[in-house]
Amino acid sequence: MNAPDRYEKFVVPEGTKKVSYERDMKIMNAATFVIEREDHTIGNIVRMQLHRDPNVLFAGYKLPHPLQYKILLRIQTTSQSSPMQAYNLAIDDLDKELDHLKRSFEDEMVRLQSENREGL
Amino acid sequence: MDGQGQMSSSYQRFPTVKIREMKDDYMKFELKNTDPSIANALRRVMIGEVPTIAIDLVEIESNSSVLNDEFLAHRLGLIPLISERAMDMRFSRDCDTCDGDAQCHYCSVEFKLNVKCDGDQTLDVTSLDLVSSDMRENPVVAVDRAADMNVFDASEQRGIIIVKLRRGQELRLRAIARKGIGKDHAKWSPAATVTFMYEPDIHINENLMETLTLDEKREWIESCPTKVFDIHPDTQQVFVVDAEAYSYDDEVIKKAEAMGKPGLVSINAKDDSFIFTIESTGALKASQMLLNAIDILKQKLETVRLSPETEEDDAQFIDLEQHMRGGGGR
Numbered sequence: 001m002n003a004p005d006r007y008e009k010f011v012v013p014e015g016t017k018k019v020s021y022e023r024d025m026k027i028m029n030a031a032t033f034v035i036e037r038e039d040h041t042i043g044n045i046v047r048m049q050l051h052r053d054p055n056v057l058f059a060g061y062k063l064p065h066p067l068q069y070k071i072l073l074r075i076q077t078t079s080q081s082s083p084m085q086a087y088n089l090a091i092d093d094l095d096k097e098l099d100h101l102k103r104s105f106e107d108e109m110v111r112l113q114s115e116n117r118e119g120l
Numbered sequence: 121m122d123g124q125g126q127m128s129s130s131y132q133r134f135p136t137v138k139i140r141e142m143k144d145d146y147m148k149f150e151l152k153n154t155d156p157s158i159a160n161a162l163r164r165v166m167i168g169e170v171p172t173i174a175i176d177l178v179e180i181e182s183n184s185s186v187l188n189d190e191f192l193a194h195r196l197g198l199i200p201l202i203s204e205r206a207m208d209m210r211f212s213r214d215c216d217t218c219d220g221d222a223q224c225h226y227c228s229v230e231f232k233l234n235v236k237c238d239g240d241q242t243l244d245v246t247s248l249d250l251v252s253s254d255m256r257e258n259p260v261v262a263v264d265r266a267a268d269m270n271v272f273d274a275s276e277q278r279g280i281i282i283v284k285l286r287r288g289q290e291l292r293l294r295a296i297a298r299k300g301i302g303k304d305h306a307k308w309s310p311a312a313t314v315t316f317m318y319e320p321d322i323h324i325n326e327n328l329m330e331t332l333t334l335d336e337k338r339e340w341i342e343s344c345p346t347k348v349f350d351i352h353p354d355t356q357q358v359f360v361v362d363a364e365a366y367s368y369d370d371e372v373i374k375k376a377e378a379m380g381k382p383g384l385v386s387i388n389a390k391d392d393s394f395i396f397t398i399e400s401t402g403a404l405k406a407s408q409m410l411l412n413a414i415d416i417l418k419q420k421l422e423t424v425r426l427s428p429e430t431e432e433d434d435a436q437f438i439d440l441e442q443h444m445r446g447g448g449g450r
């Protein structure tokens with residue numbers, strides 16, 4: 001009767017920002033990103049991509065509560081970079097990786113189909 | 121401006137794929153040169169976020185069957201519908217054409233079902249009795265298993281049974297199918313199962329292995345619950361027959377220790393090589409599930425990009441900070 005709507009777990013409510021950013025006031029080059037309506041799928045790939053960046057000193061995410069549909073992503077970098085720069089770079093790299101994955105899968109499908117044709 | 125000009129830096133990976141087996145509703149492939157996080161994200165997206173079409177609204181005109189209305193509505197929802205067009209459709213909740221009423225072809229497909237049992241024989245009402253209003257190419261219809269399986273008798277009904285009717289009973293209803301995702305309700309998931317395993321890297325310590333008698337070798341091989349190892353009939357050497365049969369149960373390692381031969385074998389999970397298995401409900405082809413998952417994941421990454429306003433706010437903050445410190449640039 002008073003159950004919340006199911007779509008609440010993936011639709012960002014009106015007037016809410018998808019990604020908000022808060023700088024750490026005590027530590028240089030550290031910040032927390034709050035990403036609304038995302039979970040381990042995004043949190044984990046972004047974190048692992050950030051770990052590949054040598055300018056990233058710390059990157060971690062948490063899903064604070066299973067009924068709060070958001071994740072917190074915390075990044076600290078060296079002075080050579082900034083949390084925002086590292087975040088943008090991680091997303092760019094993941095995007096390129098997925099482009100590459102799509103291409104290699106499509107090539108593989110073509111290879112398999114031509115192989116099957118020859119086999120007939 | 122900030123002396124951070126290494127815009128060309130990139131830490132991108134270049135994954136490779138090798139398909140081992142591909143059928144319409146089943147696929148097995150190797151994914152290499154990437155991270156477990158990517159493998160898991162693909163798995164999660166295929167199960168929970170690749171959209172399909174499923175019955176979501178049911179208007180029952182007449183139901184004298186043994187099942188009550190809501191039971192039938194639930195069963196109808198679970199029937200897989202051919203969802204090739206789902207990626208191009210709209211979600212009802214953000215459809216402007218019909219204001220989310222699910223009345224237009226951009227976001228919904230109407231089905232009718234009208235069956236009455238007149239004979240003495242029990243009548244099966246199946247998914248094949250659902251009549252789609254979709255007249256376009258690649259229509260949204262119930263999955264027809266007879267079409268893709270080599271059934272001996274094509275006339276043999278292979279639909280999914282909804283309910284059985286006896287003489288005099290009838291079922292008349294209108295159903296509206298909508299686009300949705302598995303995260304909302306499992307009926308929208310195109311996945312029967314999606315799994316991946318880490319490719320095992322098995323090394324036998326040959327010198328230590330040769331200290332075992334033939335019977336001891338047999339005993340050790342038998343300790344593995346799955347057939348991973350075997351003995352060569354001529355050389356009597358132990359070798360790996362099927363590394364992927366290993367289920368990371370550690371039995372052979374414990375057995376080696378119990379036999380006083382620790383380090384007889386070392387088994388490690390490679391963390392950049394995965395073997396995926398995709399099984400589809402039939403709503404989408406297994407290969408299409410992966411392609412759609414990649415697209416959905418890309419769309420998700422696009423939505424989590426920082427907005428220009430957020431970036432601007434921070435740029436102003438940096439300027440202010442530098443001004444306070446009385447310095448110009450780091």
Ligand SMILES: [Zn+2]
Pocket residue numbers: 212215216217218219220221222223224225226227228
């Ligand atoms: Zn509509």
